[in-house]
Amino acid sequence: MKKRANLRDVAQRAGVSVATVSRVMNTPARVSPDTRNRVEAAMSDLRFTPSAAARAINTGRTQTVAALLPTLANSTFARFADGLEARLGAFGLSLVVATTGEDPEVELARARQMLNIGAEAIIVTGASQSADFRAFVERHMVPTVSVSLFQQDAWLPTIGYDNQKAVLLALDHLMQLGHHKIAVVHGPHGHNDRTRIRLEALKQAEVAANGALTFRYFEAPFSVQGGSEAAARLLAQRGDETAVLAFTDVLAGGVIHRLHSLGLKVPQDFSVVGMEDLPSSASLYPPLTTVHLPVRRMGEQAAEALAQWLDNGIRPDHQELPIELAARSSSVARQT
């Protein structure tokens, strides 16, 4: 068994120097067509595959960027990754993804792994990483940006939307429709600062409304199933809520599903509003009113920010992405 051919083997077979072979790969214009052909022939004869590692050690670049995401099994993160990857590709960069399950320890371990394989930059979700994670990033001075939120005072450059605005957009919509007793369905917030920010915004609004607004909170796993269970709990101990505000469309979908199967109607019995705007949300039954979050665009902007950072060494600014309410049929004026 013979090992992989290297530059020397190719050079020898083509009767040229290694430098020439290298030039054929990198600056073919500077090699005479004649020798170039000989070299290329030798390459394919020997099934030559250049070593990425050897190249990287010389150029100092791996052309690789890492994204640390809670999961890919969620349309929002997947579409983000899709936009990110597409745009990175335009800069000649490749995307390596690692999922963390929103576990800070895993997140740190994955970040380590990403540097071990040569990632030049990192993208993380949210801005509330562990102190260890922060120390890690600072120690290795690896360009890192945070996505899914926009927060001027975050420790990393953030590229995302204002989660407070987002939830208030949904809330205002419901209030304008006359709803003031609202069930809030949200995911676990232990390690999720987007959820925390949204909850906080709601609590402030409740206080500011001075009694004119009341919420009942239901925490559930981030899944259709979770939303469904939350709705079950809501009805098991039914209050006088007339609307449901879910922090994600997936949860909203679960809520609606359970409401239907318990014989209730949306929006007649409950107005339901989500957040995210999944591609499928417009074709739910009824079409879901939700806050549109431009996640694909977020991926593209993150790609550009990172590509430039790697290029010119200048840390990017925070970037806020516009959000808007997508009013559809799952919400109507309160029945009086």
Place this chain on the structure above:
Amino acid sequence: MKKRANLRDVAQRAGVSVATVSRVMNTPARVSPDTRNRVEAAMSDLRFTPSAAARAINTGRTQTVAALLPTLANSTFARFADGLEARLGAFGLSLVVATTGEDPEVELARARQMLNIGAEAIIVTGASQSADFRAFVERHMVPTVSVSLFQQDAWLPTIGYDNQKAVLLALDHLMQLGHHKIAVVHGPHGHNDRTRIRLEALKQAEVAANGALTFRYFEAPFSVQGGSEAAARLLAQRGDETAVLAFTDVLAGGVIHRLHSLGLKVPQDFSVVGMEDLPSSASLYPPLTTVHLPVRRMGEQAAEALAQWLDNGIRPDHQELPIELAARSSSVARQT
């Protein structure tokens, strides 16, 4: 500005040799606790970050695997990637993803890029890559597997489900319910062999039924919008179809949505069956009857197959994943 510290710098500062520093990183047990501490101190003093490239050039491994997917903005591929990534991680491997948009030229270009950054293995979708792609893989002898179908005579090891069985599962279900005039909604099949296989299976069934079964085919883009347009065309020139068989749940969702908005009822006016079983399909209205395809599991198995291939050099066998019909409420017996 001083450049990144390397092994020599660390060795010098700790008063040891580079070999010792290397051991601290790779086989810490073989270094006395005392010197180990000195070395670690030196490392953090100098903010030492080992060079992945240098390591890779010596070990000959990059611990990186590439997946070439049509897109990530589709729950099925995203969940596949999620399972793949999670399982690869267990083997210490990282996943780099590249999207191809189902364009063979892009696919080849991306494969090149993946080798350029050092991917040790490649995962592709389907088994009908271009001749150039095939030549590329063979020339570089990079371990490559194909997913989303199971096909014994494919040029690559395939890990997936039998698409013929899958579509027949859906068809049999409809036939058992008494439907024999069926609208088939499918995506473009130019570069998609899974779609071609399914169409072929249907055509054979039609012939075999000898007149007792008729299909009308509607091609549409792989999106909710596409499904919706297909339904519009179906109704614009309405035949006597009583059921719709869609090749993906996304298309089925679009069909149902349009049917509803045109005042028709599912399943009363049309039974609708999909294929995929997205997490959201069970909470559509009505819950969608569909063929369950275990895509996450497929990702896990692909990861294992590749990890072993890289480990022992033995090309894996084809692997068939089980599929089953998920009968829900969108399909009922034909109204007579």
Place this chain on the structure above:
DNA sequence: CTGAAAGCGCTAACAA
């Protein structure tokens, strides 16, 4: 347990 030294495969001056 530790060190010296020989590469790994390639790029990039610098020469010719």
Place this chain on the structure above:
DNA sequence: TTGTTAGCGCTTTCAG
């Protein structure tokens, strides 16, 4: 246009 050569940063024998 082409060749020579000195590394890049690390791992890994082989000695001690």
